[in-house]
Amino acid sequence: MQSFVGDIERRDTFPSHEEFVREFMSVSRPVLFTRAMADWSAWSAWNLDWLERQHGSVLLKGKQLSVRDWIAKMKDALANGRIEYLSVPIEEIPGLAKDFSLPDYYRFELLRRTETWIGPAGTRTPLHCDYSENLFCQVIGRKRFQLYSPDAISALEPAIDYALYRDYVPEYIAHERNGRGDDLETILAHEPVKPRFDFVIEPGEVMYLPYGWFHRVSGLEFSWSISSRWVTPGMILRRLPSVVANTLKGEPARSVKKIREELTRSNAP
Template structure:
């Protein structure tokens, strides 16, 4: 038998997991130890809370998380300086319109500096502008041709996050009938997310539009995405991993846009979605809400949305749109974390 000599080890206080999480979160947020003890006094005496603070600071996992938090806070600081500087620009609170803007000017004043713009006069020769309607599309595509779309969007509040679960195949004629009814709805919508499945089925419609010389270039994998929906479609706040050129063919859409440097105020979830609804954002105190830009686009308008900029889109009328991401300039920004 081996006898232990010397003083007995001091008893360690029991760890309260809920308190530990609260302490860690407040330390990461930069709260003082005195404030944390006051905020969490409901968990026990100051000494008990102080012991949890000490354990947190000694924990290597917390130390790693703290280092990442410092890095994120520095990045947020850089974004705040960018925000302050950008708001000095005379166009920082509006989305300008430019008629037949040259590709060189677009690259210099918008694409390379991430500044949205509505371009007009670029697609005036597209047959789609005068032809696209439920009847015309049904005749071109075929009433019985199966297409993929999101169906049942009104059955869940998280329809955008759950869009993969809502993918459904129906005959194009069913969609045409739905559009002809004129009923406002967010329940059925053909979006860019359905592009890969629909490229062959909707191929005849590609005869009615084309690339924009000096702006885009066609490739076998990337020559446009179609959006087809009734009045009342809604795409909540999110950002994409590419620069986008949203070209309105028929109908009108209202678009709200938030700059990428407002990241800290956008309450992001699932990487590129936001917890904000438009109504909540408009009702929030000015100091809490991000800067919000608003525009309306109609037939022939091409809205440039820079990569990383948040946007919210409402279909004011039955609407047909073409989305291009195949710019002549670099447009690949996915990485191991921000996977597309």
């Protein structure tokens, strides 16, 4: 089990596909590319006023709000001590995708999903892991990340699926209350394992977050990010047996029951 906070590796720019696979993807090693956006128009153009001017009338389908109305809602929430965080597939705001370009490490466009994340200082995405590769691009503002390697899974297991466990895991419950969650230092002090990396991603940086790494994200300032996630056919095949086996065994219902029992026990007087 990892038990220290080390420095995440840093590189200037994106390597070739071959080098990326050899140095990072095949060995599951996170890395920060620090000068990856020099030629992106997103880097010079994007800000909240620009978004409202250029794309204000676009309808955000999931929210049933226009971009303009969502911005007003986010500002209003903030004035009332709540956090309104936007996370949508990039296609929901047509026109954004042409403002940046990422190397085609993904290979199969059909197996890629790109999202954009916009929110004020104080956003929190609780601990979870995704079974996909991720190039996480920090266009505006700074975010603090804690990363835990996949071998921390036995200690962090309830955090695997936010959608499933949001009603049972204390960190998720606190987050659902107001979008901010509990105090970060208190969470870190009580966590069964220490993060492998705990660092701040700066505007202009792109992080490679490998498949299966747990992460928690805190927005330190108004922030606008992009995550480009992808899977390979090999990953789908590798995960298939455990998904089928868990489904046949009655997971995830069994895990939810187990967690509920544990929480009830630990909350007992």
